[in-house]
Amino acid sequence: MNAPPPLTTPRAAADPDPTRAIIAECLRETRIRYTSKGNTFFRPRLRGVNYMQVGKSKIIDSPFTITIEWLFEQFRRLRNGWNRLLDELFPRSPALPEGHRDSRLVGRLVFAAERGYGPPIHNMHLEFWGRTYWLAWRKIAEGRTDADGCFALPFPLRAARALSIRSLNLEIQKTTRAYFRDGAPHFHFDLFRAVPVAKSDLIGMDYNLRTIALDYWLYRPAATTPRAVVDEQAGTPEIYSQGRNDALIEQATPIEITKTKHLEQIDLLPGTLTIEEIEADYPINLTRCIERRLPGYTRGDDWFGERMMNGMNRGCFVPDETRPGHFWMRYFGVCWYEINDVYALPDVAILYRLKDDGLPLPVEIRLTGRLSRGDDDPFYCRAFTAADPEAWLQAKRVARVAGAFCTEVEEHFSGTHLNAEQYAVAAYRNLRLNPVAGLLLPHLKEVSLIDHTADSGLIRGYIPTATALTYRGLLQRTRDILGVQDWRGWRPMTPISAAHSCAKAETLFWDVLGAYVDAFFAEHEAGIKAHWGEIHRFADDLVTHSVPVFVTAARDAPPPDPRYRELAAERLKHYARQYAFDPDLPRETVDGELKAVSRITAARTWDEAGERDWRNLKDACRYIIMQATYMHTWINEHQYDDLGEVRYSCGGLRFGDAPSGVMGPESDDAIAPDLTRSTEMLFFTNFLSRTEYGFITRNEEGDVNPLLIRLLEEKREAFRALGVDIDSIESRTNI
């Protein structure tokens, strides 16, 4: 086994200029670029994001399979080409037939439900098409459902029963994409379901197709948070765009092959591989790059403080009431969640002092809970300072790891992914005619798909084996954190110093969004007000399906031990600050649960609404876009910077066998993640940071409002000064 690189004594940034230059150089060197690697015929490739596995994903690498795959691809292209040709040959004319409309196709669309029917589906676009014996299309009628989901499409009976008509179908169409052209949102409809209608059944007057229950953007009944039912085989409720899939295959295939190679080697000859060798097989990341040039710097106090402030973790600073210029940062450990017996996850409290340059310097770290297998008191607290350099180094590592875990599970997965998904499901279920659909849908698409993949790959797969929490523990924790996410009253982090660039950039983006949403609402005021009913239902779905406010529901309550109750209160207080969540705001109680998401409006029509509802909607839209774009991007694109070196930081440190537990040197393989978890971690952080697609300024799919792009471009330099490249900000949460 190769020896780990020697650790040097951490040094302070006494000479900032050369250090900053090296960091800047490493940032440039390790920056992810989205360039094509070329597409040679026998290059192995992934099928798609849904084929991603914790272990060996389905990589197509056999020449035979590649050839078959190629042939299949040619067949698919041919089929698509044939379909395009048919579309050309038999265009669908939008003209409706002339003649007395003496018949109607009537019925009702509702959401499918586990028991009985779900609520009605309003404003769903419907078209009634006939196909002639020579395959030409004849549009017979069109319309949409009303507020009760009912539809009545008038049509001339003679047109439907014409001798030339071979078949008839009612096509229920879903809004697949919103895109911007000429400054206005346009919607693209795709067939969701075709309901065949027997020609001979049409005899005039009303023909009743009865109640049609659709598996359309359904809430997953057993989920602990508001989630969509996803069936990737059936392509419901949505599918990835081709560009997104291509970007993934392009970028992820090499790292998937690297992971596969490691897993094979670990399986066959585990002694022949080290963590360092695993790392060397992946692209170099920021900390390894800096460490190569400034050995020991990344383990130093300066770097620790800087990354905790402006790195992936972007920690929450709480002023110490007794010491000016000092701040506390908290990461809560295992708490009362179900855990395994392999990994440590203590509570971490870090005290910082602000340096003259505005960056924080850690001065004390308190670890509460089990640090070794022998510990049995989950509330035992130990304090560490730089006075004991070795323990200090180890405590910083434990704190970094706890921070990474909390950032990934809480801020990243709960705060952005699950948070965005609850808005996505409600938006797709309800927003169709209201211009707000054009505002929100481009930022909410594909999040349900990536969350579905995360369920199997990360939440059920990787994280329970690489961190302290079990699958059940993770589900409960993510639900609890979603219980402190609300659009009302949210604001970006307040900068605590001039060097707090992360908070400044956040505020800058928030301001851009404020201007964008204001302008959008001013431009589309009439449309938004005219279709206010959709906003009411959107708000209804959000509140009804929202998780309860943090630990307020009986099923989420902490154990009866008063210390856990106290911990719960501490957590709520801290999260309220971290997520700008006001637990004291009046909220709705549904089925005995105090819901976390505030109601946007209770008015069914604009006539019943008021300026407060208008402001609520604007605030909610601004918040939703913020979470789905900037907040997600920040963590996602910094993952490989801060989680690309196994011994530096990871999802969890193992207790190991020594009495000191996780308080051991980095070189101790017994507490570091094992080789399998090491390669999986590097794979995932690479995969998540590297395969992004769908950026605001690149606007690959033409779905980002040009106004938002323009407003962002105007602030390009201001963002750059804060270390943010606006070209890297994603337009949606899809990885």
Add this chain to the structure above:
Amino acid sequence: MAPPMKTESLSFADLVGLWLGRAFDKAQLWLYAKLFALMLVLFICLPKRQRMSHNNGIAGSGAIRIVDDPQFPAHPFFAAGKVYPCRIRHASATFLDDAMNCIRSLSIKFSDDHLRSPFDIEMNSGVQSLFWSAVSFLKFAKSRQEKWGVEYPDYYYRYPDGLKGSEDAGRRHVTSFHNVRYYCKTPFLFIGDDGIKRYAKYRVLPFDDEPETGLERDPSAWDQCNQRVLPHETRGRNFLKYEYQDRVAREGAKYRMQIQTRQAQDDDDPEVFNNMIVWDERLCPWRDLAVIDIDRTLDWKESLRTTFSVNNMPKTLGVLPASSIYDYNSLNYLRAHSEIARKARLLSYRLFGLPPPIPDNDNRNVSEWGE
């Protein structure tokens, strides 16, 4: 605002196409009507000695007197004070059980002959029908699926207007045939003394405005197909016919026949002819036409032999032409072309004898003699 006048000119090819289309429609309608009548002959009238539907009935005779001061456009057939001998027949469709939820009917003959007459009219209870054109009637007939007094489940499931018609026309627990309101729902031609083309609908009410009975209160859309007698029913299979016999013997039965007319226009909405759409009474008020006075009921044999036909009408009061099987007027076209079925039934009586009267037994909820 009125739609702009069309100025497009039709090419010769268009005209030929339209003519061919119209010829096809008419041929199709004729074929449907003839085939339907033939089916009735072959499968119902000859072998079963039955009418198509209204087998359970009782006939009576008396006189019809046209009102003295007609408020409707003058017509020689309906000249003021004119008196015609008449026959009527009340029936329940389609079951042989008066206590079931059935459509009730009244057919009127302006003569006291079982067959010949200058004017026949057939009416059913309710203002709306269960079908509205030839094609819808054929679908209705095909969808009966009758079993133990339950019928048309699929039809009502698919066609809400059919269901509405059934709810509107069905009568359960009628106390007398006499107090039901009867409507001919599809309009007829009416060309009066002034030569102006009009359309006419007819209805019959009890002369003394006796309140209507048998109306369904809050009918069940899910169970409308269930026409069975209710549990614990005590009324017998023939109670309505007996009541009518008693009533006529006791005091006679007197009705008011009314007419509703509207002037024909070139651009009349086709819905004018739709029997599911009631004409606006403010624009087309009901006017008294005649008083029907029934003083005698006929026996079972004569009730069976008495038949009615929409062909028995003066030319100026006849059936409106229909252009296709989808045309609302095609319903009366079908009726007019089913003459052969009536004659086949009368022939079957000669060949095989009359069917027996409906017995007073416990064989309930049936539409066939069968026992």
